[in-house]
Amino acid sequence: xxxxxxxGLDLGGTNSVLGIVDARGHVIARTSIKTQQYxxxxxxxxxxxxxxxxxxxxxxxxxxxxxxGAGAPDGNYYTGNIEFAPNLPWKGIVPFAQLLSEKFxxxxxxxxxxxxxxxxxxxxxxxxxxxNFIMITLGTGVGSGIIIDGKxxxxxxxxxxxxxxxxxxxxxxxRLCGCGQRxxxxxxxxxxxxxxxxxxxxxxxxxxxxxxxLNPEEITSYDVFKAAEQGDEVAKExxxxxxxxxxQKLADFVAFxxxxxxxxxxxxxxxxxxxxxxxVKALNDNVMPIWKNKVKVMFSDLKEADAxxxxxxxxxxx
Amino acid sequence: xxxxxxxGLDLGGTNSVLGIVDARGHVIARTSIKTQQYxxxxxxxxxxxxxxxxxxxxxxxxxxxxxxGAGAPDGNYYTGNIEFAPNLPWKGIVPFAQLLSEKFxxxxxxxxxxxxxxxxxxxxxxxxxxxNFIMITLGTGVGSGIIIDGKxxxxxxxxxxxxxxxxxxxxxxxRLCGCGQRxxxxxxxxxxxxxxxxxxxxxxxxxxxxxxxLNPEEITSYDVFKAAEQGDEVAKExxxxxxxxxxQKLADFVAFxxxxxxxxxxxxxxxxxxxxxxxVKALNDNVMPIWKNKVKVMFSDLKEADAxxxxxxxxxxx
Numbered sequence: 001x002x003x004x005x006x007x008g009l010d011l012g013g014t015n016s017v018l019g020i021v022d023a024r025g026h027v028i029a030r031t032s033i034k035t036q037q038y039x040x041x042x043x044x045x046x047x048x049x050x051x052x053x054x055x056x057x058x059x060x061x062x063x064x065x066x067x068x069g070a071g072a073p074d075g076n077y078y079t080g081n082i083e084f085a086p087n088l089p090w091k092g093i094v095p096f097a098q099l100l101s102e103k104f105x106x107x108x109x110x111x112x113x114x115x116x117x118x119x120x121x122x123x124x125x126x127x128x129x130x131x132n133f134i135m136i137t138l139g140t141g142v143g144s145g146i147i148i149d150g151k152x153x154x155x156x157x158x159x160x161x162x163x164x165x166x167x168x169x170x171x172x173x174x175r176l177c178g179c180g181q182r183x184x185x186x187x188x189x190x191x192x193x194x195x196x197x198x199x200x201x202x203x204x205x206x207x208x209x210x211x212x213x214l215n216p217e218e219i220t221s222y223d224v225f226k227a228a229e230q231g232d233e234v235a236k237e238x239x240x241x242x243x244x245x246x247x248q249k250l251a252d253f254v255a256f257x258x259x260x261x262x263x264x265x266x267x268x269x270x271x272x273x274x275x276x277x278x279x280v281k282a283l284n285d286n287v288m289p290i291w292k293n294k295v296k297v298m299f300s301d302l303k304e305a306d307a308x309x310x311x312x313x314x315x316x317x318x
Numbered sequence: 319x320x321x322x323x324x325x326g327l328d329l330g331g332t333n334s335v336l337g338i339v340d341a342r343g344h345v346i347a348r349t350s351i352k353t354q355q356y357x358x359x360x361x362x363x364x365x366x367x368x369x370x371x372x373x374x375x376x377x378x379x380x381x382x383x384x385x386x387g388a389g390a391p392d393g394n395y396y397t398g399n400i401e402f403a404p405n406l407p408w409k410g411i412v413p414f415a416q417l418l419s420e421k422f423x424x425x426x427x428x429x430x431x432x433x434x435x436x437x438x439x440x441x442x443x444x445x446x447x448x449x450n451f452i453m454i455t456l457g458t459g460v461g462s463g464i465i466i467d468g469k470x471x472x473x474x475x476x477x478x479x480x481x482x483x484x485x486x487x488x489x490x491x492x493r494l495c496g497c498g499q500r501x502x503x504x505x506x507x508x509x510x511x512x513x514x515x516x517x518x519x520x521x522x523x524x525x526x527x528x529x530x531x532l533n534p535e536e537i538t539s540y541d542v543f544k545a546a547e548q549g550d551e552v553a554k555e556x557x558x559x560x561x562x563x564x565x566q567k568l569a570d571f572v573a574f575x576x577x578x579x580x581x582x583x584x585x586x587x588x589x590x591x592x593x594x595x596x597x598v599k600a601l602n603d604n605v606m607p608i609w610k611n612k613v614k615v616m617f618s619d620l621k622e623a624d625a626x627x628x629x630x631x632x633x634x635x636x
Binding site for chain 1: 401402449450464466467469471472473474475476477478479480481483484485486487488489497498499563566569570571573574575576577578604606607608609612
């Protein structure tokens with residue numbers, strides 16, 4: 001194979017990580033730039049190329065690179081554009097694939113970040129060999145990538161798999177989500193959702209808890225995890241509440257595509273069994289009898305730093 | 319083409335309708351038997367064959383039949399079985415495709431009834447030419463068939479697309495569904511769900527309404543439609559309530575697979591704009607901005623009697 005490598009780009013709100021990936025899924029070199037530093041997309045592409053070429057030259061230059069795959073918030077597989085991404089410095093519609101392709105001189109494919117993580121999981125992670133699974137990313141937001149019959153679901157317009165914005169609470173008092181809707185699962189199972197749950201539970205309970213020593217606006221699922229590990233009852237209550245809602249919502253997803261497994265990824269998974277147990281219980285309490293205790297629920301086994309780079313790079317082999 | 323026809327079987331809880339279908343999607347002949355009359359599946363297959371052959375002989379006998387497709391409640395595409403169907407006389411797992419194939423001497427494929435309707439809609443109905451749509455059947459229950467990239471979604475186990483059992487109410491007081499869960503949309507948007515809503519609203523309101531003259535257990539969406547057409551405020555309220563819940567749930571489905579359209583089919587659709595308007599409003603009020611006013615919502619344009627037969631027959635061309 002005269003072009004043995006692909007590039008995978010994980011474009012995050014803070015960092016953009018680019019890796020050189022070989023056919024066995026090894027990230028043989030990586031570099032990164034600060035996404036927010038470039039308010040002009042052309043400057044971003046230029047800076048990315050400048051850094052990229054420093055790690056590409058030592059392995060043989062662009063001649064050994066088959067293509068580039070990018071995972072980006074609000075990246076659209078069909079158009080190659082990044083469209084109206086609220087957390088990126090570039091407004092409106094950015095022809096991202098086209099700009100990268102012109103600069104790097106290789107074919108470039110774009111998808112959204114959660115889809116990229118799902119691709120990585122299917123090719124190199126916990127879902128290897130599975131043809132039907134759903135990846136849920138529990139980070140700043142709640143994202144998802146849906147694989148059916150071995151293929152990523154993009155839908156009619158390329159925006160399929162926005163499961164973070166399905167509703168767990170249909171009442172008027174449901175939490176407001178960043179998308180403008182109320183009751184989205186993202187408002188409960190994301191980092192900010194968990195912090196909000198912590199604040200709500202702390203405000204209601206008189207129980208002693210180490211979580212009172214923290215800034216309630218900044219409580220992370222890892223803080224809550226550490227507290228739970230020490231036997232903190234309030235910490236456990238936070239995970240039970242979060243996991244119960246998430247598991248109920250996963251039951252809806254099972255009714256949709258009957259996946260073999262649901263793979264969870266991102267910050268909240270650091271809570272281990274404290275989050276897994278209530279998720280699994282609520283899922284099985286809320287699925288139809290045919291699915292009870294049949295759907296695997298697992299954590300990603302890819303390093304968080306690698307999953308999106310690997311998944312994005314997978315697009316470049318196609 | 320020496321085998322110009324296929325057979326399509328719509329196995330319903332009451333009637334089993336079998337049609338001979340040509341390549342253009344015309345049902346050139348049909349016959350039916352009473353499903354509940356045969357408590358032994360072998361008697362059912364025998365009786366079906368006996369009736370079928372009466373309409374098959376005149377067009378050239380089994381030699382001109384390429385195959386048989388069947389849509390049945392709880393029919394599984396992968397296994398060809400009907401599995402634990404609560405509304406059919408045969409208990410446990412019935413190897414339906416195998417029994418039919420042996421009797422008729424042609425390949426036989428089985429799917430569930432809502433999937434068959436979706437296939438019919440894609441090949442011959444409102445969704446002709448669409449590669450991404452969701453069919454919602456609003457009848458005794460609420461069923462669904464999901465098409466992604468031009469293919470029916472069966473999932474890991476063949477049971478995908480049970481959207482009637484996704485939840486619209488996550489509270490403890492949510493309605494009990496026939497599946498044993500609480501809060502499923504089937505408990506609200508099915509025939510029995512509409513009758514239940516009618517009873518609840520009638521119990522609460524003092525408004526004059528023609529619906530009080532009916533047996534509340536037997537109120538159908540068509541009764542409510544007739545009342546709404548006469549300007550009955552309570553009838554309108556019933557459709558607004560039902561449509562609002564259904565539309566909210568459709569918004570979840572859009573976030574999953576980003577379909578081009580949602581096609582509604584079955585008894586409730588007879589209510590026309592009285593149900594369509596609140597569904598469309600609630601859908602657009604509950605989707606992310608990228609999908610507002612973008613997803614088509616339509617009624618099936620197949621005759622109800624033909625959709626399942628046509629859809630089931632489509633399987634036999636594969």
